[in-house]
Amino acid sequence: MDFSVFFQPAFSGGGIYLDWVLSGIKWTLLVSILGWVIAFSVGSLLGILRTTPVPALRWIATIYVEVFRNVPLLVQMFIWYFVLPEIVPTGMGDWLKTRMPVPEFWNAVLCLGFYTASRVAEQVRSGIQSIPRGQTDAGLAIGLTLPQVYRHVLLPMAYRIVIPPLTSEFLTIFKNSSVALTIGVLELTAQARQISEYTFRTFEAFTVATVVYLVITLAVALVMRVLEKKVRVPGYIGSARK
């Protein structure tokens, strides 16, 4: 193994191969974190809708979840990138393809965000449904409206309950972000492939990529664990262990 390859001048763009790695890390973080912002907000909304007493809202959320979580991520990536611009009006399609800044990047963010939202929705729903029915009834009995029951009774507990599975989703989005390379986002995996191709140092390139992914995901897991501890409600879930 010879890691000095990362300090050799890169084939193109000035700089050294390490710069390619850093640029890859930047895009991986951007795609994943922006994707997660979408996934968390849209997913939360859908998860709540799936538990409301209004059938139409429940149906919309259910259809969304089933469509987005049952179509392979790779296929969704291609649909966003290759199909969507062709079925919208020409002017908009042209904007999507050429005039918008870094189209492949925003495509990847939206695709990853909306895909992961379907999974987040299921976690949020299960969190809400794990709270005994009596709490909703009690909230309504003391005169809270249904939105107030969600805001002050159900959601504060539900989110605490689902922090562990949400952590897994959050980690998964970093790993899934590598699928963005298929539509031309030069994120970490794509850069590792490119470096291996230019230098024939496959082993070194992917070793570095592996270590970087591990560092990112372990850091995220750590932050989530601290968060879990901080928001713990004494006497309720997860506090039996001291």
Place this chain on the structure above:
Amino acid sequence: MKRFALLCAAALAVAITAGPAAAQELTGTLKKIKDTGVVKVGNRDASIPFSYLDDQQKPIGYGVDICLKIVDAIKAELKMPNLKVDFVPVTSQTRIPILTGGNIDLECGSTTNSVERQKQVAFAPTYFVTGTKLIVKKSSGIKGYDDLKGKTVVYTQGTTNERAMKAYNDEKKLGINFIPSKDHAESFLAVETGRAVAFPMDDILLYSLRASAKNPADYEVIGPFLSDDPYGIMLRKDDPAFKKLVDDTVIKLYKSGEINKIYHKWFESKIPPKGINLGFPMSDALKELVKNPSDKGVEACGKMKC
């Protein structure tokens, strides 16, 4: 017991005498093929007419035909008429690691023999010569490389054309926005849908992509050559016995004139799946190489310096 000892001694004697002799005859790839009973051939999916899939998803093409001649020679050499041929799909990006990793024994596609690749693999004598040009939509108004300033260009990852184009971009400071893609069909799709204005590729592949497009008249291939790209069949390096067998087979095709028949079949006749005739007569450069076979490679960055 005595008899058993004698048998052991006899077996040992056979092993001692036969062992080194067999090892001397077969090494490297030939030994691997003999041991496994399979020769693994790497093919491409959209390198028309060199190596691509017909409507039954079977690999066909000019390069595939030449490789099958090599397979025949292997069968004869190893006296294994029932040798199995396994086709393994490869891409521009995976072809070298798959070959060096041992998952294929021959790569029959459209691979440029470059000095840089020769550090990793060996090449059979050149069987086609081409070079980098651009395919653009006629309506784009692009007439030459310098018109690409600030435009979006798509390239297939892992190709020599990628390097030639990037080297040109760096040298002329064109500020091209590059988008990578994984195969030629997808790169062409990017030009077709207007996502990119141009796709740099070996000109012969551009002509065949254009011929299979929905409206061939909408596209044009523009030059001049940004690089020279001699194609060769790839095999693992440092395997002189196998290299000799491959070289001898290709050279025999050249000397016997059989190559002209194969060439005519793929470049000057209707080819599957759409029955297009590329109408691409043999270039003088290739005629010269048929007369004097060579496996010399080119520099990686085309006409620019790396």
